[in-house]
Amino acid sequence: MEVIKVCNLEKIYKNGNIEVKALKGVNLTIHQGEFVAIMGASGSGKSTLMNVLGCLDKPSSGNYYLDGEDVSRLRDDELSYIRNRKIGFVFQSFNLIPRTSALKNVELPMVYGRTAKQERRKRAISLLTDVGLGDRYNHMPNEISGGQKQRVAIARALANEPPIILADEPTGNLDSKSSVEIMEIFTDLNRNRGNTVIIVTHEPDIAEFTDRVITFRDGNIIKDELTGRGVASGFYGEVSGK
Amino acid sequence: MMLFLENVNLALTAIKTNKMRSFLTMLGIIIGISSVIAITSIGASAKGAVTAEFEAMGSSYLYIMPNWEMMNTDDFSMNDFFTSEDINALKARFPEMIKYAVPYVSGSSATKVGRTDANLSILGVGANYDDYNKTLLMQSGRMILDSDIRGRKNVIVIQDKMAVRLFGSKDAALKKEVPVTLNGEQTDATVIGVFEEKESAFAGLATSNTYKCYMPYSTVLPAGEEYFNYIEIYCDPDTDIAAQGKSFTGYLENVKGKDEGFYTFESAESQMEMINKVLGILSIAIGAIAAISLLVGGIGIMNIMLVSVTERTREIGIRKSLGARTKDILTQFLIEAMILSVIGGGIGTLFGIGIGKIGMIVAGTQGIHMSLVIEPLTIIIAVLFSAGVGLFFGLFPAKKAAKLDPIEALRFE
Incomplete structure (x- = not known):
């Protein structure tokens, strides 16, 4: 199933x-x-693509189908x-969010998703336990390490069980062990x-964790290949993807 | 609803995080609301005290007098003033209505008994005055009677405090002589009765060694004098005093051949109206000042909300990336602005009540005793109004926050 499909996508600033x-x-x-x-050097367009894929930005032309729905012309809400x-x-x-506990941070997408309070809390604790922070859910962001912060962020990203995870340089601020x-x-x-x-990165050894590496240069894809993994x-034998 | 509670929590956290800043921002609202509450409660208390005072006196009296503005001061005739015949005519014309009608005459005199001196404030009255004026209670002896008036007798009814001061006790004063200067002539008046004045909120305003006392009006009027300026009338308390006053003056104008409006009257009602008018004007003036301080407070809230939106640009970006809609961000900041001003309004209300209480205590030391009247409606309106101020002045910053572009907000350092 094609979860993301972009056609002739252009973005002009x-x-x-x-x-x-x-x-x-x-x-x-x-x-x-x-x-x-x-992957790609800075200014290659990878972050711009990421913003469009994440529905934070709208393309100037072309189409973006998410789950088969054209989202390139949708309204802000x-x-x-x-x-x-x-x-x-x-x-x-x-x-x-600063001065807001790990738990509250993880609950936030569920608040905007109108999930009931009890349900929200239960799920946030379970998500934090999954990323190994079950005992620190009351900590504030400034009381935990970088690696722990990123775990909280991942738990938060999973709150509403989205099918797609977009990570923009998720290991960019972490030491190699945490990475x-x-x-x-x-x-x-x-x-x-x-x-x-989908992970945006410029570190080849991070890209090695994935199955497929797409390389950008000057606003275009120049390479799209499978990794050893x-x-x-x-996976690609079955769907005969690129 | 769920999001509303969430936003209230968020707002409280934001306010707690910046305690000093939040308090300074609230100050304008606090000052505005507290002055409104203080003024309205003090005003209501004063109104209550004045009303109670007039009710205690019996609100059925009125004074008839010439309308000084209508009189030709260069060429007035004695006929413009009143005589005993006028009073008799009035009584004859309105026998049902008029319970008591005498010339209103007053004077003041110094007196000295032994080595103790005192000042007298003398009121000339008709027979059985205590039947009509409910603030005076006879303690011993008797009140002035018809025979005293007809005989122009030198008798006096004095206040209990004065009796104690001059003669040692209430009963010791009876039949004693009190030197009095009336119309330039020194005479000795015989004490025939002692009265007590009912406790009044304004009793403390009288100076300590001036005492009220009553004498026959005929004695207080200069000998041979036929004319006087005022008539004091007590009516049937169940009638419309203002309407009675009009018919009395109309009748007098008719009888004495004067133009309409030549005579006028003052009643408890009209005096109360005057006082309420003054209190009302005062309240409006201070209300206007309070409104200005609320305006300034509102601008302060707008200012701090704009700062807060800028400071939290990145947070707004994060929230948007997590799925917050324009409306969600708008309500978050609106609620924060409203809570800021409602807390200000609440503190202002408490302060206002405090100021009102202090006002009552200060008035108490000046001899005016009132109890603070706090109208719940005023408090509700004050709090709602401060919420409105928050809503109005929070709208612009909240809109600014809601309209932020998520990417630019996320990039904001």
């Missing part, structure tokens, strides 16, 4: 009279259950709903929970 084409007609298909890394239900974000700088731990969590989400996981997974 206007800065006064200067136009910058960040995406120059990108075509890309990602199936349900894929584990993908998007409709995009909010999709962000809430279908996509879980993990950021490089964690983006936890490996975080990547293992993503692998687990992909292999055992069936989430589609991807070949070994047998």
Whole structure:
């Protein structure tokens, strides 16, 4: 099943009279259950693509089908709903809400999803336990380490059980040990929970955790290939994807 | 509803995080609301005290007098003033209505008994005055009677405090002589009765060694004098005093051949109206000042909310990325602004009541005893109004927050 499909996607930023084409007609298909890394130098367009895929930004032209629905022309509140239900974000700088406990942070997407309070709490504790923070849910973001913050962020991304996880440089602010731990969590989400996981990174050894690496340069895809893991997974034999 | 409670919690956390800033922001609202509450409660208390006072006196009296504005001061005739015949005519014309009607005459005099001196405030009255004026209670002896008036007798009814001061006790004063200067002539008046004045909220305003006392009006009027300026009348308390006053003055104008409006009257009602008018104007003036301070307070809230939105731009971006809709962010900041001003309004209400209480205590030391009247409606309106101020001045910052672009907000450092 094609969970993400973009056709001729263009994104143009206007800065006064200067136009910058960040995406120059990108075509890309990602199936349900894929584990993908998007690589490229800064300014290559990978983050712009990520923002569009995450429904944070709208493309200038072209189409974006999410679960078969064209979301490229939706209104802001409709995009909010999709962000809430279908996509879980993990950021490089964690983006936890300050002065708000880990538990409250994880509950937040469920608050906007109108989940009942009891249910919310139960699920948030269970998610935090899954990422190994079951005993720290009352800690504030400034009381826990970077690796722990990213775990909270992952738990938060999973709150409304979205099919897709988008991670923008999730290990960018972490030491190598924590990085490996975080990547293992993503692998687990992909292999055992069936989430589609898309990671933006510029570190090749992080990309090695995934099944498929898409490389960007100057707003275009220049390379799209399977990793050793991807070949070994047998996943691509079945769906005969790219 | 769920999101509402969540937002209330959020707002309280935000306010707690910036205690000092929040308090300073609330100050404008606190000052505005507390002055409104203080003024309305003090005003209501004063009104209550004045009303109680007039009710105690019996509100059925009125004074008839010439309308000084209508009189030609260069060429007035004695006929403009009143005579005993006028009073008799009035009584004859309105026998049912008029219970008591005498010339209203007063004077003041110093007196000295032995080595003790005192000031007298003398009121000339008709027979059985205590039947009509309910604030005076006879303690011993008797009140002035018809025979005293007809005989222009030199008799006096004095206040209990004065009796104690000059003669040692209430009963010792009876039949004693009190030197009095009336119309420039020194005479000795015989004490025939002692009265007590009913406790009044304004009793403390009288100076300590001036005492009220009553003498026959005929004695207080200068000998041979036929004309006087005022008539004091007590009516049937069940009638409309204002309507009675009009018919009395109309009748007098008719009898004495004067233009309409030549005579006028004052009653408890009209005096109360005057006082209430003054209190009302005072309340409006201070209300206007309070409104200005609420406006300033509202601008303060808007200012701090704008700062807060800027400070929390990144947080807004995060919330949007997690699925917060425009409306969710809007209500979050609106509720924060409203809670800020409602807490201000609450503190202001408490302060206002406190100021009112202090006002009562200060008035108490000046001899005016009132109890604080707090109208629940005023408090409800004050709190609702402060919520309205928060809503109005919070709208612009909240809209600014809600309209933020999620990507730009997330990039904000």
